[in-house]
Amino acid sequence: MKCSVVGLGSMGLGMAKSLLWAGLQTTGYDLDPAALKAFEELGGRAAMSPGEAAEGAAVLVIAVVNAQQTESVLFETGGGALSLSAGSVVLSCATMAPAEARGLAARLEALGILFLDAPVSGGPVKAADGALTIMASGSPAAFERARPCLEAMGETIYELGETPGAGSAMKVVNQLLAGVHIAAASEALTFGKRMGLDVDTVYEVITGAAGNSWMFENRMPHVLAGDYAPKSAVDIFVKDLGIVSDIARSERFPVPVASAALQMFLMTSAAGMGKDDDSSVARLYAQIAGLDLPQPAPTPDLSDDDATVRRDNVA
């Protein structure tokens, strides 16, 4: 059975790896030649367009960042929709509005193509281990056809009913919480520092107390290490809390807590940290309030060429 993956960023590449390890014949496509090369090094077959990736595929996994990119991958010139045969499945993993997922499903249905609204949670490490949480909705036929792919990529697969949009709605709920928890963790840790507490001690106490969250426990170690290399970037939450905010407005539902968190991610991005790790929200609070958070251990400089530049950066 042939599975194809379009979008080989950190998540998509990990998912492609899981598919390959499960013994599935896997073709991949990404705009970025470096991503495509990394995929080929894992043993995958590179395609030159989404359409080429889709040819002959039983399942087309789309692991791009939003609904607009998913639509382009499927329906622009060289897109996947016209190359897929009837009865194949589009497995859509981007975070999007439930109505957008329903819209894509309807357009594909008109072509005889099945659609699974299947956002994922867990990050790149779990993606590469086949250990994602997948929140999926779609027809029983779509689930059945896509099952080998779902089982290769996911440790926990939630089947949330037959209506496309339920998977996306659940992902939206999860991202609302995840984003708020990162902003709150950043606010609380730096406020503790302002009150004279040691940040390592705050981490130790809070992770054993009622104030803990999955995100506090997972992200604040980056702050304690002074390491803001992006595991997941600030701009991902600018996007995802932006989606939360857009849907909430269109549904006439107030989300004041998520809105406050979105503003903190926006401020962090505006201050030049959009591509850095999302725990950089803590760095923003510290910059604003003039607090010294832990500094990273200097990395050994192995390159002669840009040694001067690097030393400037470190200094």
Next chain:
Amino acid sequence: MKCSVVGLGSMGLGMAKSLLWAGLQTTGYDLDPAALKAFEELGGRAAMSPGEAAEGAAVLVIAVVNAQQTESVLFETGGGALSLSAGSVVLSCATMAPAEARGLAARLEALGILFLDAPVSGGPVKAADGALTIMASGSPAAFERARPCLEAMGETIYELGETPGAGSAMKVVNQLLAGVHIAAASEALTFGKRMGLDVDTVYEVITGAAGNSWMFENRMPHVLAGDYAPKSAVDIFVKDLGIVSDIARSERFPVPVASAALQMFLMTSAAGMGKDDDSSVARLYAQIAGLDLPQPAPTPDLSDDDATVRRDNVA
């Protein structure tokens, strides 16, 4: 060794129970005769004032709601401070500003009395099981004298240094997170409902995903059961996030996420739910947006006298 407890609310009564079960001679005081009676039924000795409770006590545990009440218990007419002997310890458990804890410590020190700034986390059930998390700071002498009490009440005891105020600062950090997480859980669960998701399924998926928090997992079952009988009341977080907000302003530290959460607790209290369970924030979102959350199972009506009133309430 004699321990006394002033403040026999749900937390204080649980703590007194832990002290009694550890074999410590325990005297208690509360303004409310019913609380005092419950304490006597556990085998404790009731006092008629904080001062009487303090007489001969090695440790005076003060389990009231804030700094003002703690000060009254100690320094008003009939208060504990003048009855305590030199070398005894005041173990202060209320959530307060670090500066308030330092102020109380200094006034007691002038009388030769030791002070432990020792807020607790865990709720009434853990209090009664001797399983609290205690975040304490104070002199080594204060820790040594209070140790039998600390070990009777706490499962995890963090010693956060010699300066009173560090315990309170840690509690403030914890309450910031706990309050934000309850508000975010309420916002996310009801938003999921608005998008057509089943709330039980949201609970199942989120508790296994990156959006989880201790508070989401602990409080949202109350919403799923439609049970808003107060395990911990909305007004506790109006108070605690109010303390967070006050300290943040005095420290010139911005807390936009905690402020949004505080407004949600205030709205819930303003809508008449201040004495109900703090998960009532979810009920407020649902009321605002016209959503039907689960209803409680009707409780059997065992009283003849007020049957009509109760039926009115249920209808």
